[in-house]
Amino acid sequence: TRRSSDLVCFYSYRGGVGRTTLAVNTALAVAGESMTRRVNCFLLDLDLEAPGIDEFEKCAPPKADQKGLIEYVSDYRKMGRAPDLEEFTYRKLANQARTSSNRSDSYFHVMRAGRRDRAYRKSLDQLNWTRFYSQQDGNGFFENLRAGAFKQLECEFMIVDARTGLSHLGGVCIGHLADAVVLVFQPSKAHIKGLAIVAEAIRQREKREERPIPRLYVASKTPFLYEKGVDPEALKIIHETIAECEGTQCEVDWAPDCNDEYPFQLGDPISPVVNIVPQRERVESAQLPDSY
Numbered sequence: 001t002r003r004s005s006d007l008v009c010f011y012s013y014r015g016g017v018g019r020t021t022l023a024v025n026t027a028l029a030v031a032g033e034s035m036t037r038r039v040n041c042f043l044l045d046l047d048l049e050a051p052g053i054d055e056f057e058k059c060a061p062p063k064a065d066q067k068g069l070i071e072y073v074s075d076y077r078k079m080g081r082a083p084d085l086e087e088f089t090y091r092k093l094a095n096q097a098r099t100s101s102n103r104s105d106s107y108f109h110v111m112r113a114g115r116r117d118r119a120y121r122k123s124l125d126q127l128n129w130t131r132f133y134s135q136q137d138g139n140g141f142f143e144n145l146r147a148g149a150f151k152q153l154e155c156e157f158m159i160v161d162a163r164t165g166l167s168h169l170g171g172v173c174i175g176h177l178a179d180a181v182v183l184v185f186q187p188s189k190a191h192i193k194g195l196a197i198v199a200e201a202i203r204q205r206e207k208r209e210e211r212p213i214p215r216l217y218v219a220s221k222t223p224f225l226y227e228k229g230v231d232p233e234a235l236k237i238i239h240e241t242i243a244e245c246e247g248t249q250c251e252v253d254w255a256p257d258c259n260d261e262y263p264f265q266l267g268d269p270i271s272p273v274v275n276i277v278p279q280r281e282r283v284e285s286a287q288l289p290d291s292y
Contacts (some may be wrong), residue, residue, distance in 0.1 A: 008158070009182070010162060011173065011198065014165070026159055027094075028095075030108070040107075041155060043159050043161075051116070053161055054066075055066075064088060068113050068114035081158065085145070089111045093107055122241065138266055140143055174202060175201060182212075182215070182218060183216070183217050186221050187223075192240060199215070200214060232257060
């Protein structure tokens with residue numbers, strides 16, 4: 001039996017909303033000192049067509065040819081069994097202990113998408129996820145990956161950066177892996193219909209598995225009027241989005257200063273919570289390279 005919310009998927013229907021940044025910062029928060037206790041965390045890049053986790057300074061691989069998920073899948077297909085997970089992951093420092101504190105340094109584990117060389121592109125092009133699930137036990141593969149993260153690496157919490165849009169890998173995460181989902185969107189009409197399709201898929205999965213799958217909606221890049229707070233038009237679209245996705249009203253919270261706290265809580269799936277990240281703010285703790 002799975003523990004409650006031990007794997008959280010970060011999903012967005014469209015790109016450019018800061019989903020990966022939120023996933024990385026959440027991993028740093030979970031592993032670091034902003035929580036009441038440190039939790040050994042595993043961060044997985046499942047956005048194989050547009051990977052980005054290892055572009056963050058705090059998630060950079062120890063070597064340029066560090067293997068990742070694509071190489072892990074390729075070896076699994078060749079051997080017919082799951083290879084040693086440690087060869088395909090690496091450990092990163094989340095927070096360094098202060099000299100005045102008795103607490104030790106905190107770390108988290110990262111599995112990048114892969115090397116991004118010619119072999120990476122070839123392997124990605126040859127992967128048919130539908131066939132992988134039906135003929136090569138894709139379900140067992142991902143369950144083994146999950147079990148390895150929790151047992152071999154002794155992680156307590158797994159964060160997955162999912163593929164944007166309606167894709168096979170997005171379906172793997174939403175329809176199979178996730179125990180909870182963070183849905184990141186920009187308050188515009190272009191995001192509503194796509195999110196509604198995903199929300200319906202989550203509700204259908206809840207019925208099949210007879211368990212709740214909590215979800216948190218994060219309205220990113222929200223226009224903010226200094227005198228009046230959140231732009232009323234944006235707030236209206238946020239409420240329309242939740243009504244379309246969940247068929248209910250929502251409680252709205254917002255994070256005026258993202259540097260004070262990490263504004264992530266998993267809301268009750270019946271009464272969704274929306275965190276609003278104002279457009280004028282940036283989440284700074286995971287530094288992007290200058291060229292990003």
